[in-house]
Amino acid sequence: MQVSAxxxxxxxxxxxxxxxxxxxxxFARNFSRISCLVCADAEEEEFILPARALLADGDAVIVGRQRLSEPVGVPSPIGRTVYSHTGEQLGVVADIRTGDAPKLVLHGPQKEECFPLSIAAVGETVILYPSEKERRAAGSPTGRNTPERQKRASAAAKKTPAKEYAPAADESERLCRTDLLGRTVRRSVFDDFGRPIAKAGEKVTAEMIGRARRSNRLLTLSMNTLTNFDILT
Structure with missing residues (x-):
């Protein structure tokens, strides 16, 4: 299953x-499975479903009656910037493959690659190490957002200027969503009734993408996050 979908x-x-x-x-702390889904109703009120409530997954998800009072587990790293252990920006997290040996799907400027999550330090950004041993030596257990990890992630981000990788025209909507997350909205986007989907200056969130998708404004939202550099390239 494509978790990001x-x-x-x-x-x-x-x-x-x-x-x-x-x-x-x-996700569960070891990323072996999804622990819960955060959802929003028609009034944008949040509700949380445990993974066990998921009955079917197709074009829509069908769920049971179970609810949680608050999220449990580790927030999804999908959409976060990925750096090498030397500070080189590699791309963004496009997906997570759960299971006994969970993997991180990296969407880079040229292609997608998979890496074991055991070599990844997951915090506000993601840092990939050559091996699990080196990741452990760096003091960043996977899934635990430690101050040391945040400090290294910030240092890595400062070493390499951020690059925005615009998705190719024929890529799936899944990559469109993950590429949009965290981008800055350049111009406000509204639905057919004039209600704001995204306001200029805001960062794109999953909730914002959901509103754009329901209003058939996903392409408009995408175009309104592009910089002049993106358009020229």
Whole structure:
């Protein structure tokens, strides 16, 4: 399953009632499975579903009645910038492959690559080390957001100027979503009724992408996050 594809999907009850849409994911600490789904209803009120509530996943997700009072697990790193252990920017996290040996799917400027999550330090950004041993030596257990990790991630980000990788025209909507996350909205985007989907100056969030998707404004949102450099290249 493409875990990132869950973001933005409609959420339905077993009786067919439309409950809302998925805005974010949380994983077990070792990333072996999804722990819960954060969703929003028509009024943009948040509700949280444990993974066990998921009954079916297709064009929409069908869920049971279970609810959580707050998210459990580790926030999804999908959409976060990835750096090498030397500070080189490699791309963004496009997906997570759960299981006994979870992997991180990296969307770089040229292609997608998979890396074991055991070599990744996951914080506000993601740092890939040559081996699990070196990652452990750096003092950054996977899934634990330590002050040391944040300090290294910030240092890595300062070493290499941020680059924005615009997705190719024929890439899937999944990559469009992950590439949009965190971008700055240059011009406000509104739905057919004049309600704001995204305001100029805001950072793109999964919730914002969900609103754009439901209003058929995903392409408009994407275009309104492009810089002059993106357009020229």
């Amino acid at each position: 869950l973001i933005g999907k409609p959420v339905l009850s077993g009786s067919g009632e439309r409950l809302g849409y998925v805005t974010a994911l949380y």
